[in-house]
Amino acid sequence: MTGLAPVVLAVFLGFLAISVPLAALALEVRDHLGFGAATVGWAIGVQSLATLLTRHRAGTLCDQRGPRAAVLLGLPLTACSGLAYGLSSVLLIDPAAKLAVLLLGRLVAGLGESLFLTGLMSWGIARVGAPRTGKVMSWTGIAIYAALGLGAPLGLAMQSAFGFVGVGAAALLTPMLAWVIALRLPAVPGAGGQRVPFHRVLGLIWRPGLVLALATVPYAAMAAFLTLDYAAHGWPRAGTALLGFGAAYVLVRLVGSGLPDRFGATRVAVGSLIFEAIGQLLIWCAPAPGMAVLGATLTGLGFSLVFPAMGVLATRSVPPEQRGRAVGNFIAFADIAMGVTGPVVGFAIQWFGITAAFLVGAGATCAALCLLPSLRLGRSD
Template identity: 55%
Template sequence: MTTTTQQSEQSNPSDDSVAGGLLPLVAIVFTSFLCIGIPLPALPLHVNGVLGFSALTVGWVVGIQSFSTILSRKFSGSYCDRHGPKRAVAVGLPMAAVAGLLYLASTLIADAGASLVVLFIGRLLMGPAESLFLTGTMTWGIGRVGMQRTGKVMAWQGIAMFAALGLGAPIGIAIQQRFGFAGVALTTMVLPLVGLAIAATLRALPALGRKGGGVAMSEVLRLIWRFGLALALSAMPFAIITSFLVLLYATNNWSGAGIAILGFSAGYVGVRLFFAHLPDRIGGAKVGAVSVAIELAGQLLLWQSHDPVMAGLGTLLTGIGFSLVFPSMGVQAMARVPAHSRGLAVATFMAFIDLAAGLTGPVVGVLIGYFGYGAAFLAGAVACVLALLLMLSGMASARAGRPA
């Protein structure tokens, strides 16, 4: 068999080989992201209820991981390009386990201040750990099944991420109630090692980074900023729902906020399960534009909602719309970056989600203070309009033959 034929087969894998190539990596993402999702509801209870610190301190302990992740994105992407995705995963997962060990060590310290410092260091360490193993698994998946399946890679691994974050909350609360924060910490320490055991069974891919470095991060940003910014804007409604939907229901004395959030999750996961192939098949630009339009309709319904049924429908539509934005924008972003800098491109692209997660709460919180909870979803609608304008302008530039 000729080299050309081999390359052709590798670039056009069958559905079975795609599943075989992605499922182990999806399992790694799921088990590893549980170590991020499980501590989230337990940390406030521990820092405030056990250690006795204020809500402001709780916010810093919870939020510092996101800032740490953002700051480590460039390093993790470059490391993945230079040393290969398996190496990035093999470094990130033990780092996450060490973060869990620091969580556990903090529970053994009697002095509350010293315990908080050790816990804070663990949270700082979890940021680059997440950045390394997520960049590695995403890049590894694209390398295993081919660039033309980028949308499917991002869709499947996105399901694993959100499923782990969603399941992590009730699991974390249950562990906290029965075993205390020490049980949460021990679980956080063990889960990455499960992912590491799976990674050890998989064949490594060659590092594609060039000697002397690949494309500079500034150049990567120039190539993908439009798609990353569109992703960040379209992720704002998700952050708004997770932060403020329950308060909207409580303010209006409505019941069923949990059902509405479940509807968001059902719409999000359902679309990804059945339509994850669309960005690869018909193009990320078209799928992304339609997705954000659906998301916009959901936010407008939430803004104008007068009863829980209308609000629930708006939440469902938001989940359906948001579902394919990440893979749609990812397909377009990855297509513009050379293979030897793909890890840096993945890391830079993911940083836009971190940016949305970090900024949405404070910005929208100010709007709510002035105009009430309905303004949160109007802000989400405006973000969707801006994302849609970015996508449409990119499509117009592409038709005109200019770089998007």
């Protein structure tokens, strides 16, 4: 774990810049700028769309120039998104122009995240060895969702105390702390190899990637719309539910990371997705905030082991010289979910009400369950 610890810490700090604005962003776009749920969805989702379009390039950069180059470029770009968030709050311009600045920040964050996360995961695999890829996936996943769970209440607290400019300051500071850590780590060489077309890598990993995408939809729906759901019900402390998601996610990773090896990845994924679906249905029908917190917690508990199980399969499907591209393209499926869920759910909310977001999440997990029989996860199953 010694060789992996600084990488995990850098992932955590970098992802705080991604998670801190999420819950606060919905309130900023709707309550302060005056736009509707569909615009909220686009503001949340455009970052992941930008990330999706650049993941393969980020993986290629890792393979050809080494992961350090991608990380040292991506973290400062992510910090620039915080600067844009702050400017969108303080500039004396009309709401449409403020939204444009904010969206620019989201696009820059998407590019930065694509580079630093692909780089750090590839760097971690290179530092501890390819046979321990599952450990890298598990611990970087812990860092990501610990940051996502802690970032939401932190962002709402910063917004309450300092306005959206405080959110921007946090998103500026944390990736630069991660950059300092990365700067001190020794570089590892790139795997080299020829440029590989996107479709060739995608053809090897699309099934586990699609399961990941569908399993990510519940989190994407909560990140974009749970604060608005709480506001519609008149409930306080919306960040508590996302904190419950993150805490459950991390706890299951810490105590259950060996479950896919013991019982088989498909069996574990089936149980995980069932928990996710139950969690989403509880949020959908919650009469009180306590049940919504329970639903979010069950969602985090269920989602926790989907990422490493599918990630190990994805990286084992390609030769070593394409590992960075496999990591980048695998994570891109989560980007698809984050990018598409916001706009789609935003339109659904306009027709069926705010709680429709969580029915979409439950439906996505059921679709992932239907896809699992087509996977062949090797001897562990």
